[in-house]
Amino acid sequence: MKRTSRRDFLKLAGLGALAFPGLESAFAKAPAHRPNIIVILADDLGYADVGFNGCKDIATPNIDSLAKNGVRCANGYVSHPFCSPTRAGLMTGRYQQRFGHENNPTWLPEDSKVGLPLTETFLVKQLRAAGYATGAVGKWHLGAAPCFHPNERGFAEYFGFRGGGHLYLPDEKNPLPTAKTWQVEYRIPLNRNQESVAHEGYMTEILSREAVAFVNRHKAEPFFLYLAYNAVHTPLQAPEKYLARFPHIADEKRRTYAAMNSAMDDGIGLVLAALREHKLENDTLVVFLSDNGGPITVVPCSNAPLRGGKGQVFEGGIHVPFVACWPGKLPAGAVYNEPVIALDLLPTALALAGAQPPEKPLDGVNLIPHLAGENKAAPHERLFWRTGGGATWAVREGRYKLASIAKAEKAQLFDLEADIGETRDLAAEKPEVVKRLTAAFEAWNAQLVAPLFESPRPGPKKQQQQRKKAAAP
DSSP: OOOOOHHHHHHHTTOOTTTSTTHHHHHHSOOSSOOEEEEEEESSOOTTSSGGGTOSSSOOHHHHHHHHSSEEETTEEOSSSSHHHHHHHHHHTSOGGGGTOOSOOOOOTTOTTSBSOTTSOOHHHHHHHTTOEEEEEEEOOSBSSGGGSGGGTTOSEEEEEOSSOOOSSOTTTSOOSSOOGGGGGGGSOEEETTEEEOOOSOHHHHHHHHHHHHHHHTTTSOEEEEEEOOTTSSSOOOOHHHHTTOTTOOSHHHHHHHHHHHHHHHHHHHHHHHHHHTTOGGGEEEEEEESSOOOTTTSOOOOTTSSOOTTOSSHHHHBOOEEEEOBTTBOTTEEEOSOEEGGGHHHHHHHHHTOOOOSSOOSOOOOHHHHTTSOOSOSOSOEEEEEGGGTEEEEEETTEEEEEOTTOSSOEEEETTTOTTOOOOOTTTOHHHHHHHHHHHHHHHTTOOOOSSOOOOOOHHHHHHHHHHHHOO
8 A cells, every 4th residue: 555645644634734834844753842642531421520511519620620721622522422432533533433433342352353443553553653652541442352452552551451341349349230241341350461460449549540650650751641541431339438528419329420530530630740740741731531421311420511411412422521731832721612523632642742644544633733722723624423324423513513313304403602402403494504514424424334343232121211312302
């Protein structure tokens, strides 16, 4: 295959020199000073369950400090409304439907086809080649077979669990009900690189300590750290010391959820403290976001004022808490209103590192000129979403979003600037916008492939609950 030139890559990826002055030269050679980069990904966190988005009953001071000292992306999105596909897009900088990773992989360690295809490049490989120390801590969920292991996909160091979830406390201390097939992965040993490690302690604390240790080990060199908590994903489990912080929350499930969120916030505080200790605050870009919206049918989380939740292309499923902090380089306490997406994070890292771009064009862009106020243009003309192989989809262009829900007769059009809760369908009033956005989706959809594998299926009762919730306004 002929290698894409840097100039061609930049054009294909929407990263041209006119849009981002100096970016092409940044890819041509490493900058004189290259920052550390930390991406912190929460799991199933409700949009309204952090202080910087208005949460009142759960204190998140460390997460909020990132917004206080950085830029809150008020229209921050992920590329899919549930776990694994979002992670596939984040790691590659490409819409995951381009390579068939549209569902959650079943835990099948013997199957080398159920996971993020080996034909795709993890952008962390480019960072590693550029001289960055690379580490992943926490949830992986991109395939169970050995060929999908983080060490095989570009991370020099890995600590965590490779499935889609895990117990927070050792099994004998807080057992799940009778094991089901999908629950096997919640009990697998932890991995330190290729070695199995016993689960001892509270998972969120374990992952936080490992992240701090990575920063301590690599404080003298540029590093990229991917810290993927399984908090606040089910099962709802928390030690008493965190539960005791929330006597004012009467709902037991909400109280446990709050405790799990608070434990994650503490852990993020430890990572930030390590940066301060080594005087790396001004040399480190820290991005915090969730992998999708809160699962409102399962957990008493809040996505207010957004409609819907995890699994849906309404805002509650894809519009997430999203903040970028880089003191001295990004404005403190700023709010950025143009839509951005998790696909942008690794391309941003490549640009900052002066790393070689991959052969395949990217869908993400370098966000720094936009967040810093140097580039006034929107990072993306449009953003797209698709689930179920195209049964459900959405496209956002500026203030307008068109959403087509499976089995619905017509697509619905919303003005998100005036109606963030998606309560008023404008399709009949603005047929020209519907026509334009439908054509844009169809052109994008024509570039995609069918899903390579199916998600593990919930039971009939849960399916019925999900369908009922999805139909609600």
